[in-house]
Amino acid sequence: MQPQPLIDAVLHAVDPAEALKTAWQPPPPGRVWLVAFGKASLPMAHRAVDLLGERLAGGAVIAVPETIGDLPLPDHVRVYPAAHPLPDERSLEAARAVEAVARHAGEGDTLLVLVSGGGSAHLACPVEPLTLPDIRHVTQALMRAGAPIEALNTVRKHCEVLKGGGLARAAVPAHILTLILSDVIGDRLDMIASGPTVRDTTTAAQALHLLDEYGLHEAVPAVTAYLESVEEAPLLDFPPVEHRIIANNVTAIEAARHAAEQQGYSVVGQHEAVTGEARDIGATLAAQAKALAPGECVVLGGETTVTVRGEGQGGPLQEMALAAALALAGEPDLRVVCFATDGIDGPTDAAGAVVEGETAARIRAAGVDPVVALDRSDSHTALDAAGALLRTGPTGTNVNDVVVAARARPSV
The missing domain is CATH 3.40.50.10180 (Glycerate kinase, MOFRL-like N-terminal domain)
Known part of the structure; x- marks a missing residue:
């Protein structure tokens, strides 16, 4: 994906x-x-x-x-x-x-x-x-x-x-x-x-x-x-x-579903609005991703929140992505894309993140503990260390967030 x-x-x-x-x-x-x-x-x-x-x-x-x-x-x-x-x-x-x-x-x-x-x-x-x-x-x-x-x-x-x-x-x-x-x-x-x-x-x-x-x-x-x-x-x-x-957000979700299909993926499930604590949604999203067959994906939209637990830097989508990355560890064919349509996730320079089964290991290899980072609400530092951040700059629009989880298509 x-x-x-x-x-x-x-x-x-x-x-x-x-x-x-x-x-x-x-x-x-x-x-x-x-x-x-x-x-x-x-x-x-x-x-x-x-x-x-x-x-x-x-x-x-x-x-x-x-x-x-x-x-x-x-x-x-x-x-x-x-x-x-x-x-x-x-x-x-x-x-x-x-x-x-x-x-x-x-x-x-x-x-x-x-x-x-x-x-x-x-x-x-x-x-x-x-x-x-x-x-x-x-x-x-x-x-x-x-x-x-x-x-x-x-x-x-x-x-x-x-x-x-x-x-x-x-x-x-x-x-x-x-x-x-x-x-x-x-x-x-x-x-x-x-x-x-x-x-x-x-x-x-x-x-x-x-x-x-x-x-x-x-x-x-x-x-x-x-x-x-x-x-x-x-x-x-x-x-x-x-x-x-x-x-609105449904407009964005429909576009993402179509784009996923254009890449050859089968979109499973219906429109689903994700709300609530970002780290919890990230863990749930990872569980959904693990249940996907090769070439399948789920497309979600919504707006999550973060209960700040430390003095770190991040945003709801980055926190969701970091939580998902921890849960996806060891799953090399899974990928999660978290994107804020306004290009701004929290008070940071990132629009979200793309994480995979190897992301948590890359964070650790860069000298950052992803578990500690999540506990300190410091998702930006951890994801940046792994090169996982999405940076688009302000996009000039805003219809909340789009999240896609996919399992890689079978090799031909």
Whole structure:
């Protein structure tokens, strides 16, 4: 199983500009204001600008800093850099610019909202009296505790202005159209980028309960105090919003399955979303791989989490791959490919890893103990020592992760 054709096929299938063009239906007559945020914001915005032509009144795009300049936009569409996964001062400035564009949209106008993975960090604007450091603190604490995206974004929605429908409320009375490149398994609209144009049905009490569940009640005192002080109000009228999913993890999985078949492999099993602790999924994946016949593979998609246990470097896919490598030891004809479609696995330079039955031995030969590395959440160091890391750089898209396990085809 060659990983590069798989990666190329997946990235082609979830190309944000092409996905937007395919799903495009012109907004109602009138002026259109554009806002975009997330890791695919620039290619989505660039294509939307072409499709809208002179109808475009103005806009604000929040982008990954490294991509700014790759796709020029007209002067009346401002581009703002912002950080991910933890918001910074640039994120705050950018979020305020997006809010200002939404408030410019008036009666008879359309606010076109282009959303992609990473949008939660890009659209950071704390409610008073919380501060940006408070938001960073609670975000980092939940991530280190292994909280899934649903828990993280529930808390975010109650701590920030534009999440949980805040952006839609700012755009009243304009028509609102949201096009989404989904990075949430199951495509829950209220969880993608923390649902900026979706009516929020969660409560501050639920957010507080999540802090308790992950043992963070005292670790994030400012957020805890704020959530305890909130008086729950009845759900108010919410503006109508049209939402369309233009690509998602299923799109990526289908492309990977087809690419595997093009390499002569038989794909077994159905679509399966993998969620949970990355190291546990890695061990399970290795067991699935061992059960494969020659020339068979499994293709999975999803998003896993890591409960950080040390001060090492890594990401969910690298931790999954390292756990799989340990379980695959001595199986020379098995290979596992773990790939983050955004090209970024955790706070590292890797997009994932490719591991085989010999990978653990190569790690040890390089002077690194893979078991200790896994226990220290230092998967990056171990996999790098074995030359097993995938490095693509930011891809400009994000529909979660794709994982393929294969047993080599019989020799002819």
